[in-house]
Amino acid sequence: MAAKRRNGDFPRDSVEFGRVLAFSDGLFAIAMTLLVVGIVVPTVSDSDSVGELADALGELQSNVISFFISFAVIGRYWVAHHAFFALLKAMDRGLIGLNLLYLAFIAFLPFPTALLGTYFENPLAVTIYAVSVAIVSGLEVVLFRHAHDRGLMRRRPPDDVYRWATATSLAPVALFALSIPIAFVNTTAAACSWLLAIPVFRILERWKPARTEDFLRG
Amino acid sequence: MAAKRRNGDFPRDSVEFGRVLAFSDGLFAIAMTLLVVGIVVPTVSDSDSVGELADALGELQSNVISFFISFAVIGRYWVAHHAFFALLKAMDRGLIGLNLLYLAFIAFLPFPTALLGTYFENPLAVTIYAVSVAIVSGLEVVLFRHAHDRGLMRRRPPDDVYRWATATSLAPVALFALSIPIAFVNTTAAACSWLLAIPVFRILERWKPARTEDFLRG
């Protein structure tokens, strides 16, 4: 598990390092913009009536909310992706492959989000959404471990920082997994349980090793 | 409020600074291109008849106009985004988050534009469009203030330049807000009131502090 720098790597200042990020950014941007296509302008009988148009738009409410939720969820993962790759000094082919696997689930996310927007009361929709998001968070850990084990990071994180970062990425996996049985009792309770992320992250923030910020600054 | 340069920033020549812009450019490009999907080739009974096809295309007129308006509106924001980020020497995580919020509304804009294209006479459509555009212009001010307060700009703008730039970004917010009550009296008058932007910008241009161009040139 010793950090080994291999010749086949693409260093940070290479065209190839940049391409992986350009490709990832393009895919994130498309996944975040596509959902607006699903918000179709409604048809009303009297096109000048405010009341009728308001009613018709009311039915689009869940689509609009679903668009903004999806944008926020995928945007949060983009921020994490941006922060993670900022720590790397190089990529290897394994990381490029794992990144593609991660992006496949990012590209897929608009579907479970739209499903949740339409069937918010249905335990199955909540489950599918929770599983999809848990997979993306889980793959974050896999990417992090791979980069750590192959010595691709600019600086080796101290052991306590590494453990803390892994815990922070795994927390949403555990939280979303826990919400699945809750969803079969009550879907609103399940969605509320996701809000537990806020106190959990606050506690994790308190446990953050002092030198973490130093490490992130590279 | 003193300019403070912090370690967590991503400087202008970093891969991370570039990624935020690549992601933003991708999202702008998609939002501006997507509307063409809404212009569907019509079906006519006699496929060789010029008259029939002309009639069928006549019904698409509002879609075509809506496409070009949307392209112009989002294109104008892209130009502003391009000019604003040209002033920065670095980004921090706060700016990245605010930029995502701004982009969420850019990605959403095709919907209110299409709504306006279909229901141009309806006060509600005019209102939704005016509110959406006012939010984007308002977020421009928020981005500008954040960059200014955190010392992320290449050079601190002189006080008069700063006040003038803020006023220039807030003018469309005020104008669009004012057009909402007008829309409930007469939607055409409301749309015409947007054209007031032209004299307003001309007056603002006359008030522009002499050293603004110097500042923009960096």
Added chain:
Amino acid sequence: MAAKRRNGDFPRDSVEFGRVLAFSDGLFAIAMTLLVVGIVVPTVSDSDSVGELADALGELQSNVISFFISFAVIGRYWVAHHAFFALLKAMDRGLIGLNLLYLAFIAFLPFPTALLGTYFENPLAVTIYAVSVAIVSGLEVVLFRHAHDRGLMRRRPPDDVYRWATATSLAPVALFALSIPIAFVNTTAAACSWLLAIPVFRILERWKPARTEDFLRG
């Protein structure tokens, strides 16, 4: 008309020069890929029958041809865009605005292409396609003249090279304009007249000033 280098320009090695190209490339890529969405998998009654599926796919033939024509047409403009911007040492705000106008018609092109694919025998479809393509070619000339007049090119083209390059960009405009009256007599003849581009370009190639290649090599 003397070449003047102004302070507000974005030089070739700046982040801002790169953003205009990244945005343009994103928009080209989307416009070229979107049409595949229009090729919908058909429904057949006996899903194992080769004959039925072949018949159903036969009806998609015009969509598939339309996709590849659209890809080729927009791809040809991308190559010209790539070659033109390779000649620049800087951009100014005027060029950025003209580039947006040009891109608006690039983003629009999938619609007239799809229209032509469906109504190949209809003079109106041929006219709309010819006008759209002539506008894009005409805007190429406008971009070239602007860059030339504002001294944005790496090297000033010699007068004969400049005249020759303008003629080469205007030739398709003339050709497409000429094809419109022909379309109202016979659409196939109009489409065939576009093939005149091949001998016209061959003649223009023969007239090419000897130092053109030297100039292009920068």
Added chain:
Amino acid sequence: MAAKRRNGDFPRDSVEFGRVLAFSDGLFAIAMTLLVVGIVVPTVSDSDSVGELADALGELQSNVISFFISFAVIGRYWVAHHAFFALLKAMDRGLIGLNLLYLAFIAFLPFPTALLGTYFENPLAVTIYAVSVAIVSGLEVVLFRHAHDRGLMRRRPPDDVYRWATATSLAPVALFALSIPIAFVNTTAAACSWLLAIPVFRILERWKPARTEDFLRG
């Protein structure tokens, strides 16, 4: 066939080299993300029923599988494109044109993949998919030969490495061509024959000249 370095080339560190890759990456990202649009949220009569929603989602199964297969297939070609362009020191106009032809088929791939997802038992669907994928693999060889013959590679590959790399790219072409007659006997057998790629690649890996990895490291 001697390597000749020509003046019209775009070297690796030029803006123009980067644009070709940015454009390619954008197109790959769009082609890989677009299919999620095809997975439409189903409508059920009782929106709270797990059973009904599960049944409705069951019918989407082939769309979901088709999305992930398409992502994997195009993703594999993106990895090959990334690895190939990492070997180049420059591009010429011919390579840019061939790359556009290659990308046209990448952009087209979502359609045959969706067709295969819907008509897995139909020999024609299997044939169209096999032909499309064989064309993309074949164009890989054309790109490689062009770069080799025009001296665009950083280092000339030793003869045995060149032959081995060509064989590796042609193997899928042969495999997919062979699967077409099999498909008309049994489509499942044809799909299984694609899995022969695994032992074939393992054998090719054993035949890999020892200095290949050295060459790839540039």
